Amino acid sequence: MAASHSEVWQGGTVAATHSLTPEIRRIEIDVDDPVRVDAGAHVVVRMPIAGEIERRSYSVVDASPDGIRIALSVFSSPVSRGGAAVMNALAPGDRVELTRPLNDFPLRLGAPRYVLVAGGVGITAMIGMAERLRDAGADYRVVYAGRSRPLMAYLNQLEERHGDRLSVHVRDEGTSITVPALVEELAPGTEVYVCGPIRLMDAIRRAWLDRGLPIASLRMETFGNSGWFDAQEFTVRIPAIGLETRVSSTQSMLEALEAAGADMLYDCRKGECGLCEVRVLGLVGEIDHRDVFYSERQRNASEKMCCCVSRVVPATAGDAVVTILTT
Ligand code: FES
Incomplete structure (x- = not known):
């Protein structure tokens, strides 16, 4: 069996949890073996699900400067089972087994401009990147799409931190994202990072290829995507x-x-x-x-x-x- 060579496992203690929206819960964990957390990082959590030890990946939304406390956000619906149910049941003091932060979605600084596109809980992969770009004085935009404002986690925080650089698209308000227009309007040299449902990522990839843009400038984070159909046995x-x-x-x-x-x-x-x-x-x-x-x-x-x-x-x-x- 081949494992990812970069995984280093450690323990952690749940420090705090609270609901951000009816579907998204924030879980803060104090890790045993802190390291610096880069923008775009994720952790893998090992947990028992139906008698088997399984693994789930979550973006690190933010972390304390010393890397001791990391925050994850977990999406679940009323019928969630599996990993979301296990994560949502966590309470302060519980122990968890997780990797050190991993990063196969690194932010490459130095591009002339950036667009970060997030759909739903995909915003959790983008918050750290947006902060990093803001700190670096980069030319960036954050495009955040969701079904309705009360279901969009971290919206107030993003508005506060990024002001006019944030565009919000809300389906219930009739302002859904128009992917071909978004891609059409990109200035040459823009690097685009995307995390969200498979339909959003697929639409962006198609528009990207249709426009003949360099594939290396389109970066996607996939975990947590929902697929085209509901998961069945x-x-x-x-x-x-x-x-x-x-x-x-x-x-x-x-x-x-x-x-x-x-x-x-x-x-x-x-x-x-x-x-x-x-x-x-x-x-x-x-x-x-x-x-x-x-x-x-x-x-x-x-x-x-x-x-x-x-x-x-x-x-x-x-x-x-x-x-x-x-x-
Ligand atoms: S392990 Fe990389 S695509 Fe499945």
Whole structure:
């Protein structure tokens, strides 16, 4: 099994929790092994879910200057299970197991201008970046989209800190984000960072490619994205090793295969690097591609999938089953 080489595990104690919106809870943790926290960093938290030890990634929203206290924000709905339910049940004094802050979404200073685009809870990945750009005196804009103001975490704080540099798009107010216009208006040399639902990221990527902009200037943070369909249970088979297992709605396919004893490769576990790719030999249902690794053509072909994030959903009534070959 391959683990990300940069993961260093530590303990932490929950210091404070409170609700920011009806769906988003802020959790502050005092870590045992503090290090400097860079903008764009995240941590992986290990937790027991339905009898298995699973891992979930969360952006570090902010941290104390000494790195001892870090704040995460967790999205959940009234029907949340899995990681969100475990995180929401945390109370001051509880111990958690987490990595040191990791950063595969680093902010590259030095570009002529920046646009940070966040949808919903994706704002948690952007707050530190916006602060860093503000401190550096950079030319930047923050574009924040949500369903309604009461559901948009950190909105007041952002308005206070970034003033006119913040554009807010609220679906309930009829001011939803218009992605083609946003991309069309970008001045040459702009670096764009995006974190939000898969539909938002996909729309930006398409508009970006349509405009022929350099792909290296578009940076996406994927974890926590919601996919095109609701997560459902499905079956995965690897005939080459005689393995068949169920993937619950709260588990990734990679987690289910690991729990069943398969030797899997992975690195980012966020749908970005492609290392967890599996070949699809047979499919009953449809693949819900949640990665940003494949092109649209590759996704439509459904010959491969990133099993750390992508799932299978039934095309009609009945079970969804995917038969794969690990690479
Ligand atoms: S581990 Fe990187 S895309 Fe799955």
